[in-house]
Amino acid sequence: MDVTHSSPPSVFTADRETDAGREAAAHAAAALREAIAERGSARVVFASAPSQQEMLAHLAQEPGLDWSRIRSFHMDEYLGLPADHPAGFGLWLQARLPEAAHAGFERIHTDGALDDEAARYARLIDEAPIDVVCLGIGVNGHIAFNEPGVASSTDPEIVRVVTLDVASRQQQVDEGLFEALSDVPTHALSLTVPALLSARTLICTVIGEHKAAAVARALGGGIDDSSPASFLRTHANVSWFLDAPAANALDDTIRGDSLPL
Secondary structure: OEOOOOOOOEEEEEOOHHHHHHHHHHHHHHHHHHHHHHHOOEEEEEOOOHHHHHHHHHHHOOOOOOHHHEEEEEOEEEOOOOOOOOOOHHHHHHHHOOHHHHHHEEOOOOOOOHHHHHHHHHHHHHOOOOOEEEEOOOOOOOEOOEOOOOOOOOOOOOEEEEEOOHHHHHHHHHOOOOOOHHHOOOEEEEEOHHHHHOOOEEEEEEOOHHHHHHHHHHHHOOOEOOOHHHHHHHOOOEEEEEEHHHHOOOOHHHHOEEOOO
16 A cells, blocks of 8 residues: 655654654653643653663653653553563553653553453543654564554554564564563554554654664655555654664665754
8 A cells, every 4th residue: 555645754863872862752742741731631652662761761851741641551562461571561661651650651451352452442542632652663664563564554443453573573582572582472452553643743763773774664765554664754743763873774865963962
């Protein structure tokens, strides 16, 4: 499926991961503060991945961000892992959000009927507009766990059960989250592409040379399901924050502004 509409993305590069994370956090915090100022509360969806660690660490330290007014969600969760498994996305994210955010954090639960949980979480997402989505992309260009070849920008669902590509599962091993490929679950509950794109602001943070080819394809190739991250270019308000290794395959016309050190 090809999508012809494309919005010029804002791309920022930094020499160091911590600088990319700091600026991504500053942009996310500004969008959350704006939502709180406009209507008294904000709603944000977070990815759970090593690429998000610096962003989350800086966001937790942002001054004047009232977490009591922020409702947080995560975008996917493995099937078949216990709720207290250290690689589970909900637990991983909860450990990195400030304590003040925990009361407003809605976790995905996969220990019951999956259709019921998908419907429950979809209702939570759909209760009100999402102000911010903070995400990364996979080595194969996935966003959340919307995989190449099956991701759809017109998916009618908000949350669905998905099958993980071998490349996505191997990435979890390569990033030290599991010891072996056989340990990585094969399925997950995931927000869909339209659910992610429904947010007012998208903050995409990508770290590492192993993501460089996927970044170049997402920002410089066609907009289609072979690179789910390319669908981000159909959104009017998306900013990319890259460290230098993640940006090293980009054309200079796309590479964007360098972040201050």
